[in-house]
Amino acid sequence: MKNFTMQEIISETGxxxxxxxxxxxxxxxxxxxxxxxxxxxxxxxxxxWLKFAIxxxxxxxxxxxxxxxRKLMDEGDKTISIRKEMLKNQREKILExxxxxxxxxxRLDFKLEYYQSIESNL
Amino acid sequence: MKNFTMQEIISETGxxxxxxxxxxxxxxxxxxxxxxxxxxxxxxxxxxWLKFAIxxxxxxxxxxxxxxxRKLMDEGDKTISIRKEMLKNQREKILExxxxxxxxxxRLDFKLEYYQSIESNL
DNA sequence: TATTGACCTAGAGCAGACTCCAACCTTTAA
DNA sequence: TTAAAGGTTGGAGTCTGCTCTAGGTCAATA
Numbered sequence: 454m455k456n457f458t459m460q461e462i463i464s465e466t467g468x469x470x471x472x473x474x475x476x477x478x479x480x481x482x483x484x485x486x487x488x489x490x491x492x493x494x495x496x497x498x499x500x501x502w503l504k505f506a507i508x509x510x511x512x513x514x515x516x517x518x519x520x521x522x523r524k525l526m527d528e529g530d531k532t533i534s535i536r537k538e539m540l541k542n543q544r545e546k547i548l549e550x551x552x553x554x555x556x557x558x559x560r561l562d563f564k565l566e567y568y569q570s571i572e573s574n575l
Numbered sequence: 576m577k578n579f580t581m582q583e584i585i586s587e588t589g590x591x592x593x594x595x596x597x598x599x600x601x602x603x604x605x606x607x608x609x610x611x612x613x614x615x616x617x618x619x620x621x622x623x624w625l626k627f628a629i630x631x632x633x634x635x636x637x638x639x640x641x642x643x644x645r646k647l648m649d650e651g652d653k654t655i656s657i658r659k660e661m662l663k664n665q666r667e668k669i670l671e672x673x674x675x676x677x678x679x680x681x682r683l684d685f686k687l688e689y690y691q692s693i694e695s696n697l
Numbered sequence: 698t699a700t701t702g703a704c705c706t707a708g709a710g711c712a713g714a715c716t717c718c719a720a721c722c723t724t725t726a727a
Numbered sequence: 728t729t730a731a732a733g734g735t736t737g738g739a740g741t742c743t744g745c746t747c748t749a750g751g752t753c754a755a756t757a
Contacts, residue, residue: 458704459704470703472744472746474706475745490704490705490753491704491705491753492704492705492753493705505682505686510744511675512675512676516743516744533693534694537690537694541687543683547679551676554634554673556630557630557631557634558670560630564627572655572656582733582734591715592733593716594714597716601714612723613723614723615735637713638714639713
């Protein structure tokens with residue numbers, strides 16, 4: 454199992470060192486090992502989790518919620534059904550958000566057509 | 576042309592009075608008339624603009640940007656091409672955001688299937 | 698040996714978008 | 728005439744999610 458340095462995680466994820474440490478401080482990431490000199494050592498599964506967490510952030514889940522989900526993961530299989538609920542919930546929210554965005558596109562298209570018609574008449 | 580009170584605008588838009596005043600203070604809404612007692616009076620076109628502005632907010636445009644767009648509107652037809660650019664730009668951003676969300680859905684579905692397979696084996 | 702580079706910590710600061718507060722003013726209804 | 732309803736203002740406070748600063752450690756290189 455490969456280990457990763459801060460730099461490697463930064464280039465793998467696109468996060469900054471500050472954000473990475475912030476996420477850890479907030480409990481969104483946990484159980485990161487250290488070298489004797491105190492530097493963080495990320496494992497493969499840390500990276501996998503991070504990527505998933507980033508995906509959740511991008512879909513609008515709050516840091517607090519992701520931390521909650523992570524905590525449940527750490528509690529083992531008995532929390533699977535709760536976690537499933539959380540993800541289903543998030544899935545619904547994303548679908549709703551997509552609808553809002555599509556509605557936005559429609560409105561913009563309408564406006565853009567209107568502008569088009571004005572410009573053709575100048 | 577019908578006029579609207581604060582209450583009516585609140586129920587038409589779903590915004591709070593505070594948010595409405597905040598938007599005005601920030602310049603996202605402008606030219607709102609007043610009754611002799613100082614109360615705001617919103618016109619039909621104020622309401623129309625508000626609804627459009629809210630739509631822009633929902634698709635992620637910042638208050639600052641919407642204010643900028645509004646300012647251009649107030650400057651008349653000569654700014655139409657800039658406004659068109661702004662809207663096209665926003666349209667692109669929304670499409671990108673939709674892609675991110677769809678990608679998120681896919682990941683969630685994958686995770687959910689995994690949980691499903693675990694639960695079937697208990 | 699001195700400096701550079703990659704980290705570390707605690708804690709302060711910041712931007713954005715509200716949200717709340719205190720004090721005040723009218724108009725209407727009891 | 729007093730109270731309630733429906734506003735007004737300026738400014739402070741809150742929450743989220745970073746982002747930055749200052750000062751320090753350690754290992755490797757010039």
